[in-house]
Amino acid sequence: MSVVRHFFEQYRTTGKVRLFKSYRDDCADGEQRRDFVWVGDCVDVMLWMLDHPQVSGLFNVGTGSATSYNVVAQSIARCMGIEPVIEYIDMPDSVRNQYQYFTEADLTKLRSVGYNAPFTSVPDGVEQYVNGFLAAGDIYR
Numbered sequence: 313m314s315v316v317r318h319f320f321e322q323y324r325t326t327g328k329v330r331l332f333k334s335y336r337d338d339c340a341d342g343e344q345r346r347d348f349v350w351v352g353d354c355v356d357v358m359l360w361m362l363d364h365p366q367v368s369g370l371f372n373v374g375t376g377s378a379t380s381y382n383v384v385a386q387s388i389a390r391c392m393g394i395e396p397v398i399e400y401i402d403m404p405d406s407v408r409n410q411y412q413y414f415t416e417a418d419l420t421k422l423r424s425v426g427y428n429a430p431f432t433s434v435p436d437g438v439e440q441y442v443n444g445f446l447a448a449g450d451i452y453r
Contacts, residue, residue: 315348315381316438319388320446328397329385332411339413341400342385345378347416350437353429360427367425374417375431387435391442 319329331342357373382398389396403411432440 314441315346315384316388316441317446319385320392320442323389323392323394323397327394328399329388330399330401331381331385332403333400334413335403335408335411336413342382342398343380344411344413345380345415347374347376347378348384348434348437349374349417350432350440352437352440353431356429357422357427360429364426369421369425371422371425372417372419373422374419375434376417376419377431378414378416379434383434384438387438388442390435391439392447 322329332344333341334344353375354373357371361367385398386396
């Protein structure tokens with residue numbers, strides 16, 4: 313299940329989103345960051361690759377910009393027309409030592425082969441997903 317759908321369901325059923333507390337002094341609770349990418353952008357990259365058969369290899373696909381879980385949760389709440397309510401919970405001991413606080417796609421190789429289209433911002437991608445799919449109830453079809 314995508315992070316957006318998971319958070320959407322938490323808001324819908326409990327009125328809040330639960331995020332892991334941070335266990336690092338340099339990172340506030342909920343400010344752990346990931347490179348969240350809109351699926352439509354991934355499709356656009358694949359279609360571009362089909363139109364450019366001379367391009368071959370393995371490529372990172374992402375926005376190239378990490379976004380915090382707080383921003384994702386706040387964006388979903390905004391789309392749902394509710395106030396963001398975030399509860400920070402303890403991270404399980406079993407993942408605490410290997411938890412990644414920051415991931416971000418390096419787009420250098422993708423850009424070097426000529427793919428220059430912009431990627432959708434997280435708030436815009438969340439809006440498309442929530443309003444165009446999740447809120448419409450299509451998730452159960």
